[in-house]
Amino acid sequence: MDRVAVAVSSPDLDAFVEAHFGRAAYLVLVDPQSMEWEAVENPGRRAGGGAGIQAAQLLGQHQVVAVVSGDFGPNAHEALRIAGIAMYRGDPSITARGALERLARGGLSRIRTPPAEGGIRHGGGRGGGHRGTGGGGSQRS
Amino acid sequence: MRVAVASGKGGTGKTTLAVGLAVSLASEGADEPGGGHGPPPLLLDCDVEAPDARVFLRPEIERSVAASVSVPEVHHDRCTLCGDCVEVCAYHALAVLGGQVRLFAELCHGCGSCTLVCPTGAITETSREVGCLELGSGAGVQLAQGILNIGEAMPVPVIRQLKDWARPGPGQVMILDAPPGTSCPMVETVRGSDFVILVTEPTPFGLHDLALAVDVLKELKLPAGIVVNRDGSAYLEMERFCADQGLPILLRIPFERAIAEGIAKGGTLVDVHPEYAALLRQTMASITEIVAGASAAASSTAAASRQTAGGPGHDWRGS
Numbered sequence: 001m002d003r004v005a006v007a008v009s010s011p012d013l014d015a016f017v018e019a020h021f022g023r024a025a026y027l028v029l030v031d032p033q034s035m036e037w038e039a040v041e042n043p044g045r046r047a048g049g050g051a052g053i054q055a056a057q058l059l060g061q062h063q064v065v066a067v068v069s070g071d072f073g074p075n076a077h078e079a080l081r082i083a084g085i086a087m088y089r090g091d092p093s094i095t096a097r098g099a100l101e102r103l104a105r106g107g108l109s110r111i112r113t114p115p116a117e118g119g120i121r122h123g124g125g126r127g128g129g130h131r132g133t134g135g136g137g138s139q140r141s
Numbered sequence: 142m143r144v145a146v147a148s149g150k151g152g153t154g155k156t157t158l159a160v161g162l163a164v165s166l167a168s169e170g171a172d173e174p175g176g177g178h179g180p181p182p183l184l185l186d187c188d189v190e191a192p193d194a195r196v197f198l199r200p201e202i203e204r205s206v207a208a209s210v211s212v213p214e215v216h217h218d219r220c221t222l223c224g225d226c227v228e229v230c231a232y233h234a235l236a237v238l239g240g241q242v243r244l245f246a247e248l249c250h251g252c253g254s255c256t257l258v259c260p261t262g263a264i265t266e267t268s269r270e271v272g273c274l275e276l277g278s279g280a281g282v283q284l285a286q287g288i289l290n291i292g293e294a295m296p297v298p299v300i301r302q303l304k305d306w307a308r309p310g311p312g313q314v315m316i317l318d319a320p321p322g323t324s325c326p327m328v329e330t331v332r333g334s335d336f337v338i339l340v341t342e343p344t345p346f347g348l349h350d351l352a353l354a355v356d357v358l359k360e361l362k363l364p365a366g367i368v369v370n371r372d373g374s375a376y377l378e379m380e381r382f383c384a385d386q387g388l389p390i391l392l393r394i395p396f397e398r399a400i401a402e403g404i405a406k407g408g409t410l411v412d413v414h415p416e417y418a419a420l421l422r423q424t425m426a427s428i429t430e431i432v433a434g435a436s437a438a439a440s441s442t443a444a445a446s447r448q449t450a451g452g453p454g455h456d457w458r459g460s
Contacts, residue, residue, distance in 0.1 A: 049294075050233025050248045057227070057236040075245055083238040 003029045004103065005059050005085075006096035007069035011039030013097045017090040019070035022052030028096050029062050032104065052076020056083055068099045068108060077114040087111040143315045144428055145334040149350025151321035153340045154370035154394065159184060159318040160197045160282075161410035165421035166314055167281030168411070180313040181283050187330040188320040189272060189287035189299045197409050200279030206306065208272040208287060208299040210251035215242045219263035226255035226264060247294050272299045274306050280409070283313075296326045304333070314425070323353045328361070335432045337365045338391065343376035351379070355386055364435055366428065371396040389431070392424045 007024035008015040013035075018024035022044045030037040043058055044051030052072065056079035059067060067080065068090040080087055088108040090099040102108050146159040166182040186192040213226070213235070220242055227235045227242065234248035235255060246269060256264045272289040285307030287299040300320075309315040319330035331337050337358055341351040351367075358365045367383050372393040383390055394400070394410070403413035411418045 044233070047233055050245060053233050053236045053245055053248075057238060060238055075248070078245070079236060079238055079243070082243055 001031055001063060002065045003063055004032050004100060005029050005062075005064045005067040006090065006099055007042070007055075007067070008039070008096050011041075013037050014095045016095055017068060017070055017092050017099050019092045021067070021069035021072045021076045022047075022055055024055070024069065027055065027059065027067075029059075029064060030096070030100060032100065035100075050075060053079045056080045056085065059083065059085055066103070068096075068103060072111060072115070074115050077111070081114075142336075142429060142432060143309070143317065143334045144425070145317040145319055145331040145337045146340060147319035147327055147331055147337055147354060148321055148340045149323055149352070149354035150341070150347055153321075153342050153347060154368075155321070155340050156186075156188070156194050156197070156318055157370070157404055157410060158338065158340050158368055158394075159316050160194050161417065162421050162425060163198075163282040163316050164280050164409050164411050165418040166425060168418055169422060180310055181278070181281055183283045183285065183307065183309050183313050183315045185303060185307055185315060185317045186284065186286035187300045187303060187317050187326070189289040189296045189303070189326075190320060192286040192288055194284060194318055195279070195286060196407055197404075198279035198282055198284050199407075200277035200282075200284045202275045202277040204276045206274050207270045208274050208289075208302045209268040209270045210249065210295065210298045211253065211266045212246050212249045212251060212269045213244060213255045213264045214267045215244065216263045216265065217241055219261050221261055221263075223260065225258045225260060229254045229258045247292075250295060251298060271295065274299070274303050276307055296320065297329050300326055300329045304329075323350075323357045327354075328357065331358070331363060332361065334363060336428050337363050338368055338428070339365055339388075340368045340370055341379070342371045343369060343374055343379050345376075345378075348376070348379045348382060352382065355388070364431060366391040366431065368424075369393045389427075391427060392420065 005027050007018040007021050008026050008028050009018055009024070011026045011028070013028055013030070015026070024042050025045055026039045027042055028037050028039045040058065042055050044054035047054060052075045056076055060083040064085055066086040066088060068088045070090060070092045072080065072087055077087065088103060088110055090108060099108065146155045148155050163182045163184040184194055186194040222237055222242065224237055227237055232248045232250050234245045236243055236245070253266065256266055271293045272287060274285065274287050276283070276285045278284065285303060287303035289296050289299050317330050317334065320326040339351060339354050341347040355365065366389045368391055373396040400410065400413050410421070
């Protein structure tokens, strides 16, 4: 059974699409034929780094063939590409249900090129040292 | 003696101070007949993501070696996809994807846990170059710097290798210029120092991040003193914090346009104000005293447990 995943803010088909795949709170896994769904917590949500990789691995274990999110980080993109999962961009102002309807109509754009190097990496990335003042990141580096 | 220069906040003047101290020590006795004495100071630029002490010292690089981390290599013919390596990796650098264990090399810290846990011996280690180490001399100072390649995310292995590679000779003073912040790169830099100078500025931002840095040094049990840069406005909260913590204020560098201009042109504190050389040497001398006092106190602690407020160097002022 091939399923489609949507990155969402709460464990519900009517939850809004999350802006960032790796940091999404939940992933809803949907059978597009029957619209049966289940929600799983995103293991990458609180990871210091490599969040998107963990989430991608989880989707690979659940026979997911396509995923919708507002955006995908460089590691997530690479991991999903290797896992053979198609990435689609979904507007965070719509719900998972709405995103699936658009996807079925061919109304979502597929992401094929990885984000530019040096792009924002949420939580992971630059060693955790904060230049200038501000949020004291405390992740291990 | 090993003295690290750190801060919580970025841009407080760590490199300005570290370079200033180094050139002041280098010029010691230079105007006396016969020139200076002792080995030149060794400055380690541990801010490997943006090493800029070279801007001021203009060193001639004499030696250079690669810096690398060891990363796992998965031999798929022996891999059973058990996932033990993925499970043990604290940095999520490994994942089972598309029916294979894949490595995300940029996330790997080279800890070797995956190699250890693999039940079938399917993982061996290989080395990946992430930067380089350089040693040279400029302005009478020996400079060793680590340079992390652009796009690499892990400064710590480069800092560790730099400290191991560029060791001070007998009687040579070593000054370590730390990266900003209070996370692993800063910790790796200050670890093993005899004393840490925390450079701060008299602002709420400066104080906020100074307090974080002080907490880290307490955890590491390292003695520390304060240098206030861009001093002028009386920021009483900061003065009170230093007094409460028993942190000696070693030196105050005024907030002055001439200094900013001189440094923007690639000059040192001593280039702008030659009289600072003596002042900076005096700062180093008082650190030497504090360190000597601390080791003397440590050896007598067992005999008489004496309470000192945050170290024996309290109440000292450099200017």
